[in-house]
Amino acid sequence: HGTSQINSDGRLEIGGCDTAELAAKFGTPLYVFDEALIRRRCKEFVEAFRATGMRYQVAYASKAFCVMAMCRIAEEEGMSLDVVSDGELYTALRAGFPPERIHFHGNNKTLEELEMAIDAKIGCVVVDNFTELYMLNETAKEKGVKVKILFRVTPGVEAHTHEFISTGQTDTKFGFDIGNGSAFRAIREAKELEHVEILGVHSHIGSQIFEVDGFRLAADRVAEFAQNVRLELDVTFSVINLGGGFGIRYTEEDSPLPLAKYVQAITDSIKSNFTKHDYPLPEIWIEPGRSIVGDAGTTLYTIGSSKDIPGVRKYVAVDGGMTDNPRPALYDAKYEAFLANRANDPNEETVSIAGKCCETGDMLIRDLELPKTAPGDILAVACTGAYNYSMASNYNRLRRPAVVFVHDGEADLVVRRETFEDVAGKDVIPERMQKQP
Numbered sequence: 001h002g003t004s005q006i007n008s009d010g011r012l013e014i015g016g017c018d019t020a021e022l023a024a025k026f027g028t029p030l031y032v033f034d035e036a037l038i039r040r041r042c043k044e045f046v047e048a049f050r051a052t053g054m055r056y057q058v059a060y061a062s063k064a065f066c067v068m069a070m071c072r073i074a075e076e077e078g079m080s081l082d083v084v085s086d087g088e089l090y091t092a093l094r095a096g097f098p099p100e101r102i103h104f105h106g107n108n109k110t111l112e113e114l115e116m117a118i119d120a121k122i123g124c125v126v127v128d129n130f131t132e133l134y135m136l137n138e139t140a141k142e143k144g145v146k147v148k149i150l151f152r153v154t155p156g157v158e159a160h161t162h163e164f165i166s167t168g169q170t171d172t173k174f175g176f177d178i179g180n181g182s183a184f185r186a187i188r189e190a191k192e193l194e195h196v197e198i199l200g201v202h203s204h205i206g207s208q209i210f211e212v213d214g215f216r217l218a219a220d221r222v223a224e225f226a227q228n229v230r231l232e233l234d235v236t237f238s239v240i241n242l243g244g245g246f247g248i249r250y251t252e253e254d255s256p257l258p259l260a261k262y263v264q265a266i267t268d269s270i271k272s273n274f275t276k277h278d279y280p281l282p283e284i285w286i287e288p289g290r291s292i293v294g295d296a297g298t299t300l301y302t303i304g305s306s307k308d309i310p311g312v313r314k315y316v317a318v319d320g321g322m323t324d325n326p327r328p329a330l331y332d333a334k335y336e337a338f339l340a341n342r343a344n345d346p347n348e349e350t351v352s353i354a355g356k357c358c359e360t361g362d363m364l365i366r367d368l369e370l371p372k373t374a375p376g377d378i379l380a381v382a383c384t385g386a387y388n389y390s391m392a393s394n395y396n397r398l399r400r401p402a403v404v405f406v407h408d409g410e411a412d413l414v415v416r417r418e419t420f421e422d423v424a425g426k427d428v429i430p431e432r433m434q435k436q437p
């Protein structure tokens, strides 16, 4: 997909760049992002909304992959930005992202985070709970401003890939429950607060979802809630945010819909539900993360040791692992991979790709068909753009990899590889433990 192909030297090429050359130049492990594919995914969402004629915002959920160059792309593609921490907010502001297009999420925003958000004049705070509602109102009061807010509500819909679970009550740390009346109470109380301005509600039903039914049901419940709130509290929502969660294809077992289909399903449900009640059509916001960057990312590794246990399994180890991609260990996530430097060679054996961390569970892929490999070969693991770099760690004190954006035959470094200084330079040895000269 994207701009990947096998070049005349039989090597995997992404964005016009030979991956073996990228590995040699930047070292491995290396995250390589196909910039044209990221931009294409942004455009798919934006154009699908434009076609509906509705007012909208597509906010890139930066948690999927938050670096300054990515914030620039999101801005250039006309997207808004969802952040969930002071660190993500800092990254966006430092990249010059327009603050009025930033939305701040999270179930435990600190006072410092709220102050930072208010001082930066961001577009809206997605209020998650009563503690936060009152803390935000107080903080805004001290600063003499009025802050725009959405309420995160839980509509009692939980979607997982192919099924969704519909429950009256939702057991989750996030948001105000519609079913038990806490969402209604939040709006009633917020209406009396002078330093918040209610824009509407937000709901997020899950991640890596392939079907539209969960979104439809969530839209139905949110619309019904909006109607109740209007009738009983005389508060009219101008924004409905239906979150993210649009699935992507990691392996052939995954069957996502074209992104425009999700947008259509969401806008159709909102339109029909709101017009039914003669409710002025709200703006629709969504927050895709994975579907913007997931398939644009590829991780390049250098193959090292192997261990063959006859009749059992052959392990082939790479120079990264759960430190740069914790998803297989955390979620049993599946990935596809290719031999990047000999991409035309026929597959000859079934191997399992191990990481280099000191932990048995540090396996990236089980039972992968590959040509016979040797130390020094380059392995490309596909679809690693979302929640890989952003969840990377320094376990075993490994240095986190570099990130490059490739486009039209050029590769730009967007995150440099960590150094030993990055790893150990923050450590402090207390005076009393220091070695005497």
Ligand code: LLP
Residues within 6 Å of the ligand: 061, 064, 082, 105, 204, 206, 207, 208, 243, 244, 245, 246, 287, 288, 289, 290, 291, 327, 331, 386, 387
């Ligand atoms: N909006 C909210 C409020 C969210 O909580 C999330 C994801 C998104 C948007 C973006 O969802 P996406 O379009 O990326 O599915 N670390 C996990 C995924 C956690 C998702 C958390 N929230 C993984 O690696 O699969």
